Amino acid sequence: MWQWFNNAQPALSLRSKGLPLLLVTLLVTGGCASTQMAENTAPEDPWEGFNRKVFAFNDVLDRYALKPVATGYRAITPDPVETGVGNFFSNLGEVRTALNSVLQGKPSNAGLATSRFLINSTVGIGGLLDYATLMEITADEEDFGQTLAVWGWEDSRYLVLPFFGPSTLRDTTGMPANMATNPVNYAEDDIVRVGLTALKAIDIRAGLLDQEELIRGDRYRFIRDAYLQNRQFEVSDGELGDDPFASETFDFDDSGQDDSDFGDNEVTD
Structure with a gap:
């Protein structure tokens, strides 16, 4: 439920690569979770019973x-x-993005x-207004979970954390560093820090x-799959793989088919 808090702020901005907003927005919403084990546990989710x-x-x-409060x-x-509130917290997230971009060898970002x-x-x-976007200055959000993936930890088991929600072992490992780069955590006044959080x-x-x-x-599976797909999208910087239909060399095998396979082709008024 709270993973978006310390991870890449996945909630509502899906970088600028064009993946549908739905993937991220569904990650953090809780739901009626069935405790019934799935017949076939997904390879990336071997701890499904615990996670549910x-x-x-x-x-x-x-x-x-x-x-109710929200x-x-x-x-x-x-x-x-x-x-304005959303812009303020998004602006603070640029610190984490800048640092992780350096660690990932992305000086431009x-x-x-x-x-x-x-x-x-x-x-x-103070970040209440997003003038940078109006100036067409945008950056891909980066966090330490993505940095670990770039460094070689590409595949990781799915894990649901109490309070924090959807994650993986890799992303959980990166959470302390994400917290350390959150400027809110350095507010000296406890009331201010807790209030902003x-x-x-x-x-x-x-x-x-x-x-x-x-x-x-199944809400659990829906949110799990959305989270894993979105994280893969973020780690790969929006590269979703080759589309065979977009290739000029794609060979469509129409052997064994003729016009009769499609029924009556005559056009009538």
């Missing part, structure tokens, strides 16, 4: 705590204010993230209220 129990636990917390927050918060942070922190009034959770959860209705079938 944690998923159900997170769902209870979300249903009776976070979701619903009230959306009801009383003007849209411009809600947008590091420069873009740094530029975004400087512009939005000054002209954008709670506000971030509520704001992101409020942005997901509409997307919950799009989940179909």
Whole structure:
């Protein structure tokens, strides 16, 4: 439920590569989790029994705590204010993106993230306004889980964490470093630090209220598959593989077929 908090802020911006927003928005929403084991456990999810129990636990917390608060927050918060809050936390995330871009050997993306942070922190009034995007300065979000993948830890087992939600062993390993690069954690005033942390959770959860209705079938599997697909998309920088239909050399075998296979081809008025 809370993984978006310390990981790549997957909630609602899906980099700028064009993957449908739905993949990310469905990751953090809890649901009615069945404890029934699937007949065939997915290779990437060998701990499905444990994960489903944690998923159900997170769902209870979300249903009776976070979701009602997020619903009230959306009801009383003007849209411009809600947008400003989201921009503020997104701007803080540029620090993590810049550092991980350097670790991944992506100096160009590091420069873009740094530029975004400087512009939005000054002209954008502490990040409340996203002038960098208006200036067409965008950067791919990066975190330490992605850095570990670039360094060679490509495949990892799926793991649902209490409070934090969908993850993998690799992404969980990167969480302490993600927390260390979150400027909010360095606020000296405990009340300010806890308040900003709670506000971030509520704001992101409020942005997901509409997307919950799009989940179909087994909610656990839907969210798991969405999370793993999105993480693969992020790690590969949007490379989804070759499309055989886009290749001029794609050979469509039409042997054994003729016009009669398609029925009556005559056009009638």
